[in-house]
Amino acid sequence: MDAHNVTFPRFNFDNSFARSLDGFFTPWQAAPATSPRLLKLNHALAAELGLDADALDSEIGAAIFSGNLMPDGASPLAQAYAGHQFGGFSPKLGDGRALLLGEVIDTNQRRRDIQLKGSGRTPFSRGGDGKAALGPVLREYLMGEAMHALGIPTTRALAAVTTGDVVHRETPLPGAVLTRIAASHIRVGTFEYFAARDETDKIRQLADYAIARHYPEVRGAQNPYLAFFLAVANAQAALIAHWMNVGFIHGVMNTDNMTISGETIDYGPCAFMDAHAPGTVFSSIDTQGRYAYANQPPIANWNLARLAETLIPLVDDNAEQSVRLLTDTLTSFSSMYETYWLSETRAKIGLATAEGGDLDLVNGLLATMEQAGADHTLVFRRLSLAALGDSAAAQILFGEPTAFNAWAGRWHARLERESVAPNERAQRMDRINPIYIARNHKVEEALAAAVERDDLTPFTALLELVSNPYDEIEGKEDFSSPAPMSPVPYQTFCGT
Numbered sequence: 001m002d003a004h005n006v007t008f009p010r011f012n013f014d015n016s017f018a019r020s021l022d023g024f025f026t027p028w029q030a031a032p033a034t035s036p037r038l039l040k041l042n043h044a045l046a047a048e049l050g051l052d053a054d055a056l057d058s059e060i061g062a063a064i065f066s067g068n069l070m071p072d073g074a075s076p077l078a079q080a081y082a083g084h085q086f087g088g089f090s091p092k093l094g095d096g097r098a099l100l101l102g103e104v105i106d107t108n109q110r111r112r113d114i115q116l117k118g119s120g121r122t123p124f125s126r127g128g129d130g131k132a133a134l135g136p137v138l139r140e141y142l143m144g145e146a147m148h149a150l151g152i153p154t155t156r157a158l159a160a161v162t163t164g165d166v167v168h169r170e171t172p173l174p175g176a177v178l179t180r181i182a183a184s185h186i187r188v189g190t191f192e193y194f195a196a197r198d199e200t201d202k203i204r205q206l207a208d209y210a211i212a213r214h215y216p217e218v219r220g221a222q223n224p225y226l227a228f229f230l231a232v233a234n235a236q237a238a239l240i241a242h243w244m245n246v247g248f249i250h251g252v253m254n255t256d257n258m259t260i261s262g263e264t265i266d267y268g269p270c271a272f273m274d275a276h277a278p279g280t281v282f283s284s285i286d287t288q289g290r291y292a293y294a295n296q297p298p299i300a301n302w303n304l305a306r307l308a309e310t311l312i313p314l315v316d317d318n319a320e321q322s323v324r325l326l327t328d329t330l331t332s333f334s335s336m337y338e339t340y341w342l343s344e345t346r347a348k349i350g351l352a353t354a355e356g357g358d359l360d361l362v363n364g365l366l367a368t369m370e371q372a373g374a375d376h377t378l379v380f381r382r383l384s385l386a387a388l389g390d391s392a393a394a395q396i397l398f399g400e401p402t403a404f405n406a407w408a409g410r411w412h413a414r415l416e417r418e419s420v421a422p423n424e425r426a427q428r429m430d431r432i433n434p435i436y437i438a439r440n441h442k443v444e445e446a447l448a449a450a451v452e453r454d455d456l457t458p459f460t461a462l463l464e465l466v467s468n469p470y471d472e473i474e475g476k477e478d479f480s481s482p483a484p485m486s487p488v489p490y491q492t493f494c495g496t
């Protein structure tokens, strides 16, 4: 490389976390990567962050995104957090394989974290190697971008590099680093870390920081910490409603994997379900089904209760009064969730107005889908055709169509009570019901090609489709169809 022709990419860092939260992290450095190679750079996101994508699409970019080269102004650090994992409390988790480089203010004036994931051991690594393997890095890249394209709040991938080092899991695998962008990496578990140590001043400091960063509007409330809790609960209610409507299953909804900002984070054994089945679990480690599809709303509620506990000393000097206020607020989670979920589901079946019988109507459809094992994504997508009078494509997803036809009769009667032009309605439905999700067999295919054959072509093709999930492309039926019947249920692995 000719050093004279290289523009060194500038990051406009403004590291408020490092500056104002001393004691919440350990300053740290990345482990060196032997021969970093840039596999994927998210040009659109780079531009949004005010970064020079062309300059980063280079060996220098590979050096930066592997952790070998720290850009000017970075304050690399590992954050402390705790967490309830599968219901059991771990007082010390923290960034065991991640480094926060810092924050940039993006072109929309939003503050965004830039984090490396897989950059080596830290004081929080416990028994782990601090590394990430290529498959999980690409999985997180793909899932985050798919969710973003579906309009769901999420962390996003800026870059994926291979390190040139081998990572040992069950087999030796190529090592990789994901560069992740987030509204922040503050988790429910970050609050729990300090609550477990009875550090009330630190909890207040963290809450004040989180309020300033994510919910500045609550500062004027009569009880700002209670209003903060309500704001987090509200953001999570909206988030989980989105997940449910696209059939997304996070897989490890531990409190350390739940953000304060309301973004989806930590894509591990997550997956989209094909056949609509409330009990669906993909994760090999979730043997009890704690994080099954239908359990996600109550689990979010449970996680929020853990957050509420940490806020008791902040909300009122009288602990009993504090518990009462927080409990009352938490009680509103399920109705907030139901409201978000129903208004979105209404739109998915083409309704523009609300009527009392709508909940019953959408539940009727879901029950019929469950009974028939119909594909979640395709049923909703094909309802736009059915709304135009062509039911065949939807009907076929139900096998024996009697129940669906009966439901469709009620639905048509309901549609007719709205004065919306059919074409306009169908178009609107196709803007909310995706044709492409990251289907499990396609994800596996793409990751296998990348890991086993160093071939990124299938990954890039899938990424392209799920990044434009509403635009049907002729000849890509393979990507919109459920997996061919398999004798073994699909399983995902944490892949840490």
Ligand code: AMP
Pocket (backbone or CB within 6 Å): 093, 094, 095, 096, 097, 098, 124, 125, 126, 127, 128, 129, 130, 131, 132, 252, 256, 257, 266, 268, 494, 496
């Ligand atoms: P996760 O299951 O990815 O949400 O991670 C849970 C905790 O384990 C976090 O504290 C991680 O930093 C830590 N962890 C996961 N994988 C590794 C690894 N390979 N090395 C060190 N720490 C890890």
Ligand code: MG
Pocket (backbone or CB within 6 Å): 256, 257, 266
């Ligand atoms: Mg995690």
